[in-house]
Amino acid sequence: MPTSAEPPGQPEPGSPAGAAPGSPLPAASSTVAPPPAPPPARPPAYLACHELVSGYRKVPVVRGVSLQVALGEIVLVIGPNGAGKSTLAKALTGQLPCFEGSVTLGGEEISRLAEEVRSARGIGYVPQVNDVFATMTVTENLEMGGYRVPARALKARIDEIFDLFPTLQVMRRRQARTLSGGERKTLGIARALVPQPKALILDEPTSNLAPLIAARVLHEVAGALAASGHAVLAIEQRVSLGLEVAHWGYVLTEGTVRLDASAEALRSHADLGALFLAAQPAPAPAAPAPA
Numbered sequence: 258m259p260t261s262a263e264p265p266g267q268p269e270p271g272s273p274a275g276a277a278p279g280s281p282l283p284a285a286s287s288t289v290a291p292p293p294a295p296p297p298a299r300p301p302a303y304l305a306c307h308e309l310v311s312g313y314r315k316v317p318v319v320r321g322v323s324l325q326v327a328l329g330e331i332v333l334v335i336g337p338n339g340a341g342k343s344t345l346a347k348a349l350t351g352q353l354p355c356f357e358g359s360v361t362l363g364g365e366e367i368s369r370l371a372e373e374v375r376s377a378r379g380i381g382y383v384p385q386v387n388d389v390f391a392t393m394t395v396t397e398n399l400e401m402g403g404y405r406v407p408a409r410a411l412k413a414r415i416d417e418i419f420d421l422f423p424t425l426q427v428m429r430r431r432q433a434r435t436l437s438g439g440e441r442k443t444l445g446i447a448r449a450l451v452p453q454p455k456a457l458i459l460d461e462p463t464s465n466l467a468p469l470i471a472a473r474v475l476h477e478v479a480g481a482l483a484a485s486g487h488a489v490l491a492i493e494q495r496v497s498l499g500l501e502v503a504h505w506g507y508v509l510t511e512g513t514v515r516l517d518a519s520a521e522a523l524r525s526h527a528d529l530g531a532l533f534l535a536a537q538p539a540p541a542p543a544a545p546a547p548a
């Protein structure tokens with residue numbers, strides 16, 4: 258049923274709201290502009306960080322980032338090289354310490370938990386490079402991904418993964434180094450799925466992939482993950498392609514969130530490129546003074 262925000266007989270712009278046209282007695286609120294439309298509602302966060310500060314050897318790179326991703330949602334983190342995207346991913350997974358702020362999973366604070374504990378709680382991570390062991394076979398890679406899964410359950414779990422990715426089953430005895438780029442990335446993601454994470458962080462899953470293969474990884478693999486209820490946080494350089502599949506996006510520049518909007522709004526954002534470019538020629542930060 259079509260609905261209209263404006264009832265019929267709305268006063269002309271500039272005339273007092275809430276008063277009949279021509280009325281000498283404007284309502285008390287007549288000069289107050291109508292409130293801006295509320296931002297689109299987000300589903301409840303599964304993985305989130307709040308005012309997160311993290312970096313290397315006490316030097317902050319991520320500086321006060323707040324973001325969230327819900328189960329069933331694909332959230333994109335985009336931004337120029339060196340913006341701190343990978344650093345953010347590592348702070349969420351626990352590879353880097355949380356200097357300030359918090360990370361939560363399912364509403365529970367996990368900021369101080371070690372990487373293995375966060376992984377056991379349901380955070381999966383696919384690094385940009387070195388996401389598979391090149392000289393191991395497809396099956397061995399999946400077994401490595403399930404090193405925490407009890408041996409008896411592991412075989413069944415790998416069979417489930419093969420049902421999900423039939424092409425991997427066909428290639429199960431091949432060394433990972435013989436796979437194509439797209440197949441390797443699929444294996445990297447499949448490997449992260451063996452312990453059944455609920456949230457998956459993908460660091461530039463399409464880097465070095467041909468455009469058609471990149472589109473398939475995002476549409477088919479990331480799309481299927483979200484459709485099966487995973488929370489997918491994808492760092493992506495292919496902004497247009499990423500925004501085709503994502504629900505929400507964050508633009509990160511110089512370690513802070515510059516823009517936080519629905520994918521739909523970002524797709525029609527006129528100055529997204531300018532936002533990136535403006536961040537590019539930032540002068541190199543001064544070397545930190547020795548502590």
Ligand SMILES: Nc1ncnc2c1ncn2[C@@H]1O[C@H](COP(=O)(O)OP(=O)(O)O)[C@@H](O)[C@H]1O
Binds near residue numbers: 337338339343
């Ligand atoms: N291991 C590291 N040690 C110190 N500084 C690092 C390290 N890795 C990345 N950095 C610095 O952190 C900043 C952000 O890097 P990164 O998170 O990799 O950016 P992005 O993934 O957005 O390209 C860069 O200035 C980079 O030099």
Ligand SMILES: [Mg+2]
Binds near residue numbers: 342343344385
């Ligand atoms: Mg990176």
